[in-house]
Every structure is written in C-alpha cells, then in structure tokens.
Amino acid sequence: MDLPVWIADYALPVAWITVQIVALVAPLMLAVAYLTVVERKLIGYMQLRVGPNRVGPRGWLQPIADGLKLLLKESIFPTQANKGVYIVAPLLSIGPALLAWAVIPFGPTYQTPFGEVTPVIAEVDVSLLFLLAVTSFGIYGVIMAGWAANSKYAIIGSMRAGAQMISYEIAMGFALIGVIMAANTLNIGEIVVAQSGGFWHWYFLPLLPLFVVFFISGVAETNRLPFDVSEGESEIVAGFHVEYAGMTFALFFLAEYANMILVSILTALLFLGGWHPPLPVAPFTWIPGPVWLLLKTALFLFFFLWFRATFPRFRYDQIMRLGWKVFIPVTLVWITVIGVANLTPLRAVFH
Amino acid sequence: MAVTQAIFYLFATVLVVAALMVITARNPVHSVLFLVLSFVNGAGLFLLAGAEFLAFTLILVYVGAVMVLFLFVLMMLDINLQRMREGFLNYLPLGAVIAFVLVVEMGAMLAAGGSGAVVGGDGALGGTEAGNTTLLGRVLYDTYLLPFEVAALVLLVALVAAIALTLRHRPDVKKQDPGQQVRVRREDRVRLVDMPTEGAPYAPDTGATGSKGGEG
Numbered sequence: 001m002d003l004p005v006w007i008a009d010y011a012l013p014v015a016w017i018t019v020q021i022v023a024l025v026a027p028l029m030l031a032v033a034y035l036t037v038v039e040r041k042l043i044g045y046m047q048l049r050v051g052p053n054r055v056g057p058r059g060w061l062q063p064i065a066d067g068l069k070l071l072l073k074e075s076i077f078p079t080q081a082n083k084g085v086y087i088v089a090p091l092l093s094i095g096p097a098l099l100a101w102a103v104i105p106f107g108p109t110y111q112t113p114f115g116e117v118t119p120v121i122a123e124v125d126v127s128l129l130f131l132l133a134v135t136s137f138g139i140y141g142v143i144m145a146g147w148a149a150n151s152k153y154a155i156i157g158s159m160r161a162g163a164q165m166i167s168y169e170i171a172m173g174f175a176l177i178g179v180i181m182a183a184n185t186l187n188i189g190e191i192v193v194a195q196s197g198g199f200w201h202w203y204f205l206p207l208l209p210l211f212v213v214f215f216i217s218g219v220a221e222t223n224r225l226p227f228d229v230s231e232g233e234s235e236i237v238a239g240f241h242v243e244y245a246g247m248t249f250a251l252f253f254l255a256e257y258a259n260m261i262l263v264s265i266l267t268a269l270l271f272l273g274g275w276h277p278p279l280p281v282a283p284f285t286w287i288p289g290p291v292w293l294l295l296k297t298a299l300f301l302f303f304f305l306w307f308r309a310t311f312p313r314f315r316y317d318q319i320m321r322l323g324w325k326v327f328i329p330v331t332l333v334w335i336t337v338i339g340v341a342n343l344t345p346l347r348a349v350f351h
Numbered sequence: 352m353a354v355t356q357a358i359f360y361l362f363a364t365v366l367v368v369a370a371l372m373v374i375t376a377r378n379p380v381h382s383v384l385f386l387v388l389s390f391v392n393g394a395g396l397f398l399l400a401g402a403e404f405l406a407f408t409l410i411l412v413y414v415g416a417v418m419v420l421f422l423f424v425l426m427m428l429d430i431n432l433q434r435m436r437e438g439f440l441n442y443l444p445l446g447a448v449i450a451f452v453l454v455v456e457m458g459a460m461l462a463a464g465g466s467g468a469v470v471g472g473d474g475a476l477g478g479t480e481a482g483n484t485t486l487l488g489r490v491l492y493d494t495y496l497l498p499f500e501v502a503a504l505v506l507l508v509a510l511v512a513a514i515a516l517t518l519r520h521r522p523d524v525k526k527q528d529p530g531q532q533v534r535v536r537r538e539d540r541v542r543l544v545d546m547p548t549e550g551a552p553y554a555p556d557t558g559a560t561g562s563k564g565g566e567g
Binding site for chain 2: 010082085124125126129130132133134136137139140143144146147155158159162163166169186317318321
C-alpha cells in the first residue's frame with residue numbers, strides 16, 4: 001500500500017496535530033467550566049453559604065447553563081467603539097492563553113512499542129522562553145479592549161492592568177531565571193527531570209523566595225484577587241471589559257481561568273517537582289505521574305480561590321510597591337545567591 | 352521544503368504590509384498595533400532561520416514591554432489626526448533616501464556574507480548543533496565578555512540618567528508610608544478625653560424625637 005506523497009507528508013501530520021490539540025483543549029475547557037463551579041461552591045462554603053445548587057444534581061450543571069446563556073446573549077458593540085480593535089481584543093486574550101499550553105509537558109517520556117512518547121504537543125527546546133514570550137501577549141487583549149470600547153471606566157481599568165502586568169512580569173521573569181540557573185536548561189521537561197527524587201529535591205526548598213514570588217506574581221499577572229484593581233467593581237464597574245457582553249465577554253472569562261490553570265501547572269512543574277511523587281517509594285510510585293501533576297495543579301488552584309475568599313483588594317499604590325520594591329529586590333538577591341553558590345561546593349544544594 | 356518557503360513568504364508578506372500600514376494608518380494606536388504585528392512576523396522569520404532565542408527575545412522585549420509602553424503613552428494623548436498628516440509629503444523624499452541607503456547596505460552585507468546561514472545552518476556558529484541559546488550564551492559570556500559587559504554598563508548609565516533627568520521632588524505631594532501605617536497604634540490616633548457635664552443634669556426627652564429614622 002502506497003500512500004500518495006501529499007497525504008503522508010502533509011495531511012497526516014496536520015490531522016495528528018489537530019487530534020493532539022483537541023485532546024488538550026477539550027479537557028482544558030471542561031476544567032475551566034468546572035473551575036468556575038468549584039470556585040463559587042468553595043467561596044460559598046468559606047462564607048457559610050451553599051453556593052450554586054439549583055441546576056442539575058447539587059448544582060453541577062451550572063457551567064452548562066452559564067455557557068448557554070452567554071452564547072445566546074447579544075454581543076454589544078458601542079457606537080463610538082473602534083470596531084476592528086474591539087473585536088480583535090478578546091481573541092488576543094484567549095489566543096495566548098491557549099497557545100501557551102502547547103509546550104506544557106504532562107508527564108515523563110514513556111517507552112511504548114511505537115517509540116518514545118512525550119505527552120506534550122510541541123517539543124520546543126527553549127519552551128520556558130516560548131512560554132514567557134507567549135504570555136507577554138496577554139496584556140494586549142486587556143489594553144486593546146479598554147481603549148477600543150471608548151469608555152472611561154474601561155480605559156482606566158486597562159491602564160491599571162497594563163502597568164500591573166508589566167511590573168509583575170519582571171518579577172516573574174527573574175524568578176524563572178533562578179530556576180533556569182538551578183536546572184541549567186530552558187526546557188520545562190528537563191527542569192522537571194532535574195528535580196527527580198523525593199520532595200527534598202524539588203526547587204521549592206532551595207528556591208523558596210523565588211517560589212513565593214513566582215506564585216504571587218502569577219496571581220497578579222492573571223488579575224485575580226487581591227490584585228484585581230483592573231476590574232475593581234466598586235470603583236470602575238468591571239474595568240477593561242465593562243462594555244463587552246455575550247460571547248465576547250465569555251472569551252475574556254475563559255482566558256482568565258485558562259491562565260489561572262496555566263500559572264498553577266507552571267508552579268507545580270517548576271517548583272513542586274511536576275509529575276514526581278513526593279517520596280520515591282512504593283505506594284506513591286503506583287500513582288502515575290500525570291495524576292501527581294494534576295493533584296499539585298489543583299492545590300495551587302485551591303490557593304487562587306482561597307486568596308479570593310480571604311483577602312481584601314490591594315490599593316493600587318500598594319500593588320506597585322509590592323512588585324517593584326519587594327519582589328524585584330528579593331529575586332535579584334536570590335539570583336546572586338544562586339550565582340555565587342554555583343561557583344562553590346554549595347552548588348549541590350541547587351542541583 | 353515547499354511548505355517552509357510558503358510559510359516564509361506568508362510571514363514576509365504580512366511583515367511588509369504591516370510595516371506599510373504603520374506609516375499610513377490614520378490612527379496612531381493602529382500604527383502601534385501594526386508595528387506589533389510586524390514584530391511578531393519578524394519573530395516568525397527568525398524562527399524559520401533557526402534562531403529561536405532571537406525570535407522569543409524579540410517578542411518578549413519589544414512586543415511584551417516596549418510596545419506596551421508606546422501604547423500607554425499614545426492612548427493617553429489627545430492627538431489631532433489632521434495635524435499628524437500635514438508633514439507627510441515633506442518628509443517622504445528624506446525617508447525614501449534613508450530607506451534606499453538601508454536596502455543597499457543590507458544587500459551588500461548579504462552579498463559579502465555568502466549563502467551560508469548565520470545561525471542554525473552548516474556554516475553557522477557551532478554547526479548544526481541544536482540549541483543556539485546555549486551557543487549564544489557561550490559566545491557572549493566567553494569570547495565577547497568585555498564588550499558585552501561594557502554595553503550593559505552603558506545601558507545602565509542611560510537608565511540612571513533617564514531617571515535622574517525626569518525625577519522631580521515635589522514637596523506638596525502627600526505620600527503614605529505603609530510601614531508607618533502598619534506600625535500605628537491606637538494611642539497614636541485616638542485620645543479619650545474625659546469631659547464632665549456642665550449645668551443641669553441631662554434629662555432624656557421622652558417625647559417623639561421626630562421621624563429621622565435610619566441611623567446606623
């Protein structure tokens with residue numbers, strides 16, 4: 001049997017990559033949908049309420065109802081809005097949020113009868129750099145949405161979000177530089193492999209300051225409470241997406257939650273040993289690696305929701321102060337510590 | 352191979368069109384957004400050439416930071432679009448001359464450099480070995496350490512100078528010191544004063560005190 005060349009060369013690879021993308025994005029969207037339910041339920045319990053419990057058994061069909069409602073609603077375009085930019089903005093928000101998932105590895109390289117299989121869509125050698133580049137796009141969706149809507153509230157929200165995301169991106173990047181220096185690689189998969197062994201090999205111990213800075217900066221990057229001054233309901237209604245309705249609003253919503261899961265899984269991969277079990281002994285190693293990774297991701301997602309239920313919103317100058325005067329100096333000091341330690345016998349601590 | 356070429360021409364076409372739109376778009380914000388688009392396509396061309404570090408750094412630094420600051424400034428300005436267009440034809444000849452010189456220079460460089468790829472190819476730095484990020488780092492921090500550090504120092508001086516030039520101390524601005532706010536004690540803010548009553552002892556008015564309602 002001889003396939004025509006174009007099928008073997010182009011059609012099959014395209015079909016295969018499409019299957020991979022669907023296999024990633026479908027569960028991701030489901031996770032986003034159920035993250036919203038878990039969020040409302042969890043915050044409900046923390047505030048001694050029951051949360052949504054009307055749609056389906058115990059409220060578990062709530063996200064389906066929400067999604068249908070958003071789909072059927074009209075997308076409003078303000079008369080003075082800059083049409084093109086107004087439509088592109090939500091797309092630029094959801095696009096990078098999904099694209100970043102292309103380089104996230106979900107498990108170790110498996111030996112199968114078909115050869116080595118790594119559960120990642122794109123095996124980029126400098127995947128961490130790719131990730132930084134792609135996530136730096138997310139800010140455009142926010143800024144363009146605020147500007148194009150031609151509304152005072154929206155532009156104030158996008159200004160706040162822009163300044164905040166730029167500030168915390170620096171701290172986040174410095175925290176990643178520490179990880180790169182410890183692991184000596186820009187490949188996320190290899191960074192996880194460098195942490196193999198028990199939990200005392202994971203980077204959250206030797207890089208504790210960077211771990212804390214990275215996760216909190218991640219919360220700030222996703223504009224989640226207590227850093228959500230860009231939405232700030234009490235002052236500017238809904239911030240940058242105040243004019244959006246229906247599906248255009250839903251895209252911002254999906255992007256925010258996809259980014260939350262992304263930050264959580266990244267923290268798990270870079271600082272909590274990824275798919276490695278906490279102890280490399282029998283009962284722990286029976287559970288497959290991807291399950292461990294998802295458990296750790298769920299832990300950080302819980303932190304996101306916990307923060308939201310616990311902390312009041314930061315004042316804007318406090319956010320800027322925390323980012324520039326606390327996080328950036330802390331990361332710089334710890335990078336110096338790692339750099340000096342790498343030249344001495346202490347380097348064993350970081351490797 | 353044909354696919355790679357098609358992708359190259361796609362990136363190149365979008366890049367050129369976006370670059371043209373940067374100088375012809377009526378709205379300055381649109382110009383900046385087109386500039387972002389051309390940067391992204393430039394990064395795509397870098398990727399095709401096998402220079403992934405340059406590609407991602409271009410996006411990270413220019414798209415992720417520099418252009419965002421541009422947008423910031425432009426969004427806050429109230430620009431008169433008519434005034435913006437006025438000098439266009441006057442500057443066109445000068446711009447054309449500069450563009451021509453640039454094209455000639457780049458052509459000369461390509462002709463002198465031969466056909467070998469600069470990065471990621473056979474005649475490239477470190478051969479076909481994958482991972483030119485490592486190679487780039489090795490060259491920068493070993494062979495060219497001194498020039499690299501000098502360049503970094505120059506940038507640092509420029510940074511300090513820019514801040515020193517624009518920093519103004521305004522005595523009339525009220526600032527809060529969060530450390531002080533946290534350290535504050537009840538005694539610093541509230542003083543309980545004992546005030547003895549004067550005159551006749553207070554007699555509560557038992558009648559209706561009016562329909563004020565809703566206190567607290």
